[in-house]
């Protein structure tokens with residue numbers, strides 16, 4: 001069974017991005033800039049934004065972290081976003097979710113200039129993805145990272161049946177739409193499953209490529225897949241583990257030990273999809289910088 005190693009691929013990718021940023025700097029005197037806004041003190045979100053800022057630094061990109069208190073009004077957050085929309089040194093704007101309950105996430109997404117929406121969540125970017133104008137949009141980072149993995153591992157996708165489990169706006173829906181596109185690492189026949197799908201195994205067993213983003217630890221078991229399937233596990237679930245120093249460990253949405261005995265290729269958790277998501281955020285920000293500078 002082939003392990004699809006997202007950690008390794010993300011390192012290659014980050015080195016490629018670093019080299020491109022250095023050459024952009026040499027020719028223009030400028031580097032890409034990503035601004036991350038975090039509202040409140042959610043520890044998991046704080047960890048994610050720290051990681052993103054650290055990766056920017058590693059590859060020579062500017063990053064600015066704007067930390068706002070949990071009681072920040074929606075109006076102030078929107079004003080901050082509008083200022084960043086007009087700042088030429090900012091090429092990417094990311095508002096870390098979840099936001100406090102009094103702030104409407106969709107209103108915030110709509111406020112970000114689509115040309116700086118490096119998360120790819122704005123309806124204009126999602127719409128361009130659906131219509132196949134990938135050169136004109138930002139594709140959200142987890143789905144585009146998965147496509148990059150399928151591409152780099154030369155997984156045969158054309159005409160294959162791809163089953164996506166999960167229909168969130170940030171993973172499932174863009175993922176399914178991406179696998180449908182006439183692209184080298186896609187061009188699939190696509191089925192989407194969700195919590196109202198009846199007899200989900202009926203669909204998952206037909207998958208040549210199974211992409212799972214449900215948020216339930218080890219949801220997909222060996223009896224739900226066919227031999228030879230390629231499995232992409234997006235899940236990131238914390239489970240108790242008394243043997244671990246921290247008292248917990250991360251597992252995916254797929255039961256790795258059992259399913260890997262049947263699969264032909266599979267991403268591990270951790271070290272599969274996760275590292276690719278951050279790398280693609282960097283790639284999108286560089287892409288934005290290039291567009292703004294006509295490169």
Ligand code: NAP
Nearest residue numbers: 142166167168171194195213214215234235236273274277
């Ligand atoms: P989400 O917004 O909670 O969406 C989960 C999706 O799974 C929903 O569409 C839901 O269906 C579906 N679902 C839930 N229970 C189901 C069931 N019993 N049967 C079939 N479908 C079911 O989650 P998300 O943001 O897409 O994230 C999913 C997982 O991926 C989480 O573990 C998250 O931590 C992880 N994640 C990882 C990365 C990464 O970079 N590695 C990035 C993003 C997310 P309904 O729509 O019907 O409710």
